[in-house]
Amino acid sequence: MRLDTDPYLRRYAARVKGMSASEIRALFSVAARPEVVSFAGGMPATSALDMEAVERVVAGVIRDRGAEALQYGVGQGRGELRELLTEVMHHEGVPGHADDLVVTAGGQQALELVAKCFVDAGDVVLAEGPTYVGALGAFASHQADVHHVPMDSHGMQIDRLEDELARLARAGRRAKYLYTIPNHQNPAGVSMSVDRRHRLAALAEQHDLLILEDNPYGLLDFAGNTFPSILELVPDRVIYVGTVSKTFAPGVRIGWVLAPRPVRDKLILLREAGDLCPSSLTQMIVESWLSTQPWREQIKRFTEVYREKAEVMLGALHAEMPDGVHWTVPAGAFYVWLTLPHGMDTSDLLAKAISRRVAYVPGRGFYADGSGGAQARLCFSYPEVDRIHEGVVRLGELLHEELQLVRAVFGDHAPEIQRRTTGQATGLGG
Amino acid sequence: MTMMPATNPTSVAVLSGGISLEREVSLRSGGRVADALADRGHTVTRLDVDAELVKTLERGGFDLAFLALHGSAGEDGTIQSLLELIGLPYTGPDVLASSLAWNKPIAQGLYARAGLAVPARVTLSQQAFREMGATAAVDRVAEALGIPLVVKPATGGSSLGLAIVDDVGRLPQAIVGAFSYADAVLVEQFIAGTEVAVTVLDGEALPPVEIRPKEGAYDFAARYTAGATEFHAPARLDDAVTARCETAAVTAYGAIGARHLSRADLIVDPAGMPWLLELDTCPGMTVTSLVPLAAKAAGIAFGELCQRLVDLALRDGGGGGSSHRDDRRVGE
Numbered sequence: 001m002r003l004d005t006d007p008y009l010r011r012y013a014a015r016v017k018g019m020s021a022s023e024i025r026a027l028f029s030v031a032a033r034p035e036v037v038s039f040a041g042g043m044p045a046t047s048a049l050d051m052e053a054v055e056r057v058v059a060g061v062i063r064d065r066g067a068e069a070l071q072y073g074v075g076q077g078r079g080e081l082r083e084l085l086t087e088v089m090h091h092e093g094v095p096g097h098a099d100d101l102v103v104t105a106g107g108q109q110a111l112e113l114v115a116k117c118f119v120d121a122g123d124v125v126l127a128e129g130p131t132y133v134g135a136l137g138a139f140a141s142h143q144a145d146v147h148h149v150p151m152d153s154h155g156m157q158i159d160r161l162e163d164e165l166a167r168l169a170r171a172g173r174r175a176k177y178l179y180t181i182p183n184h185q186n187p188a189g190v191s192m193s194v195d196r197r198h199r200l201a202a203l204a205e206q207h208d209l210l211i212l213e214d215n216p217y218g219l220l221d222f223a224g225n226t227f228p229s230i231l232e233l234v235p236d237r238v239i240y241v242g243t244v245s246k247t248f249a250p251g252v253r254i255g256w257v258l259a260p261r262p263v264r265d266k267l268i269l270l271r272e273a274g275d276l277c278p279s280s281l282t283q284m285i286v287e288s289w290l291s292t293q294p295w296r297e298q299i300k301r302f303t304e305v306y307r308e309k310a311e312v313m314l315g316a317l318h319a320e321m322p323d324g325v326h327w328t329v330p331a332g333a334f335y336v337w338l339t340l341p342h343g344m345d346t347s348d349l350l351a352k353a354i355s356r357r358v359a360y361v362p363g364r365g366f367y368a369d370g371s372g373g374a375q376a377r378l379c380f381s382y383p384e385v386d387r388i389h390e391g392v393v394r395l396g397e398l399l400h401e402e403l404q405l406v407r408a409v410f411g412d413h414a415p416e417i418q419r420r421t422t423g424q425a426t427g428l429g430g
Numbered sequence: 431m432t433m434m435p436a437t438n439p440t441s442v443a444v445l446s447g448g449i450s451l452e453r454e455v456s457l458r459s460g461g462r463v464a465d466a467l468a469d470r471g472h473t474v475t476r477l478d479v480d481a482e483l484v485k486t487l488e489r490g491g492f493d494l495a496f497l498a499l500h501g502s503a504g505e506d507g508t509i510q511s512l513l514e515l516i517g518l519p520y521t522g523p524d525v526l527a528s529s530l531a532w533n534k535p536i537a538q539g540l541y542a543r544a545g546l547a548v549p550a551r552v553t554l555s556q557q558a559f560r561e562m563g564a565t566a567a568v569d570r571v572a573e574a575l576g577i578p579l580v581v582k583p584a585t586g587g588s589s590l591g592l593a594i595v596d597d598v599g600r601l602p603q604a605i606v607g608a609f610s611y612a613d614a615v616l617v618e619q620f621i622a623g624t625e626v627a628v629t630v631l632d633g634e635a636l637p638p639v640e641i642r643p644k645e646g647a648y649d650f651a652a653r654y655t656a657g658a659t660e661f662h663a664p665a666r667l668d669d670a671v672t673a674r675c676e677t678a679a680v681t682a683y684g685a686i687g688a689r690h691l692s693r694a695d696l697i698v699d700p701a702g703m704p705w706l707l708e709l710d711t712c713p714g715m716t717v718t719s720l721v722p723l724a725a726k727a728a729g730i731a732f733g734e735l736c737q738r739l740v741d742l743a744l745r746d747g748g749g750g751g752s753s754h755r756d757d758r759r760v761g762e
Binding site: 001002003004005006008009019020021022023025026027029030033035036343344345348349350351352354355402404405406408409410411 | 606607651655656658718723
């Protein structure tokens with residue numbers, strides 16, 4: 001008798017065929033235990049919100065406009081909210097009009113809608129390497145062929161992008177679009193230099209390239225700096241994604257996508273086909289938050305919290321990491337990207353790390369092509385400051401021992417370890 | 431789902447989760463067992479492992495503990511020792527049998543002594559590399575065992591940390607990888623053949639289950655993605671080979687002094703010889719797991735299987751396993 005553990009197998013669409021259980025996902029189930037200092041999840045510090053203010057806002061929405069808040073809405077999202085979201089963009093110097101926006105369930109839904117709108121099976125999508133794991137998930141669910149463009153401490157390497165575009169052209173292929181997170185990138189923790197933004201814009205014109213600009217972290221610069229968006233440089237070639245997840249709260253699931261009008265129209269129809277409309281309740285909560293509360297002050301408070309946590313993590317890394325380990329130095333947001341010496345594999349090592357009660361995300365998750373084995377993402381936004389220090393100490397002990405073990409097992413073939421001269425690597429590996 | 435009233439409704443603590451690396455699988459097993467027992471009318475309480483566990487078990491008024499804790503602490507004898515101290519009956523092999531099976535190098539020695547075919551193997555500890563220069567002998571491993579080689583942690587399950595090495599140059603990386611899961615690694619001769627799992631329920635073999643991953647090896651993804659592996663139960667083996675597999679599984683169960691339930695993982699080579707790889711004393715109970723599939727092939731529904739284990743735990747009572755009652759009597 002043949003036993004089927006999944007009797008639906010023959011019915012599945014091609015797009016779910018590659019979806020499988022993973023060891024890493026299973027290990028994260030342990031990482032969520034309170035004993036473990038988790039640098040894994042990219043979670044905002046929602047405890048830094050003024051909860052009394054949030055309570056007043058939420059109660060006010062129900063008290064004053066409850067029937068409306070609990071009703072269906074329109075697919076594009078509420079006009080009042082879209083107006084306020086353009087103010088958030090303007091606060092960062094990004095241009096935009098309310099009518100060009102579609103409200104989405106966080107930035108993630110925007111990424112998924114854009115993939116659904118443009119990607120047929122096998123189509124090329126360009127993305128930084130490494131890139132946001134959720135974007136890779138959205139691309140994979142539409143069977144995109146993701147080609148990575150390497151990064152260094154100044155963001156995406158535009159020369160390498162140019163090479164890739166030429167390679168594609170020679171092969172008679174075209175990228176449907178390029179996905180980038182120019183500010184405080186997830187997972188690399190670096191930003192694209194201003195010079196490179198201009199070069200990217202010029203390249204987009206030259207090669208008729210469409211750019212998907214994802215900007216969740218632009219307002220979380222530790223020094224309060226902002227950078228020019230790709231959108232303002234080449235407005236007709238950019239689809240721009242924003243979110244309130246990092247400036248207010250991810251639990252309300254409110255993001256937005258700004259797109260050229262024909263694309264915007266398609267995105268609205270796709271959104272309506274998927275889930276009709278955004279939640280009226282959480283849209284009105286965000287509206288009220290943005291129109292009655294000092295949200296710019298709140299962003300400053302968040303940034304201050306993250307700046308302190310980043311300092312603690314970077315200080316601890318400097319003190320605790322063995323020679324041969326490199327990391328990026330973030331100037332904003334949530335992430336440090338760690339590179340281990342040759343011979344060490346962060347996927348293999350995760351089990352040992354979790355046994356020592358510290359967790360991270362192995363680098364392979366941020367690549368579609370299996371690279372990233374020596375890299376890991378450390379997220380410092382969520383754990384408390386003293387836990388961050390403790391977690392880095394645990395990781396440091398582990399890596400010291402692991403290096404010894406690698407040397408012992410590899411013997412004469414052990415990789416050379418270069419002494420650390422600065423805290424910052426130039427290339428981000430992969 | 432039909433609700434079947436239990437003949438003797440009992441209060442069952444289903445233990446799953448824990449901080450082992452197999453937490454996720456354990457939670458899936460525990461959830462499925464808890465639902466099945468609740469459907470049969472038992473009072474079911476799901477417990478995760480935390481600092482209050484012993485107190486909770488002592489004060490919970492439970493009749494027994496159903497163990498769905500995979501990985502260390504659940505399978506190495508730790509939780510079994512605590513339950514015996516508390517005097518609470520539990521499902522599965524006792525302290526000694528659990529700890530013997532958990533240590534694969536020791537268990538394989540016992541299986542070999544009992545006359546079973548086990549792959550030629552070498553155990554290498556981290557200490558051997560750190561303090562004794564074991565790396566100088568690594569080349570000999572390939573010479574002695576041939577290529578390909580199987581590298582796996584000396585303890586643990588779910589294929590975590592397992593690698594098949596067909597290029598000796600990749601052996602060091604595989605060893606380092608397996609060390610992430612245990613302090614010692616087992617490097618084994620690779621036996622080519624058909625993968626078969628034989629469940630032993632209260633000393634009797636259930637029909638062997640044949641495992642055919644659709645792509646590559648029977649690794650973590652192939653184990654836990656529904657549909658990724660094709661199973662045949664009973665296995666498509668001739669009667670003599672089936673009987674040999676069943677005998678091997680029952681012999682291994684006896685060799686470590688198991689009780690209630692175990693699952694033997696075997697490879698049947700082209701000559702029809704079953705090679706025993708390992709014995710799992712707290713096997714998975716998820717929808718893709720082998721024990722429930724074997725039970726199904728024997729005409730035992732999942733709920734009935736869980737009920738049998740409850741009955742066996744109650745039969746053997748708290749404070750020691752059936753196979754070691756004699757030892758206990760000496761001590762009294």
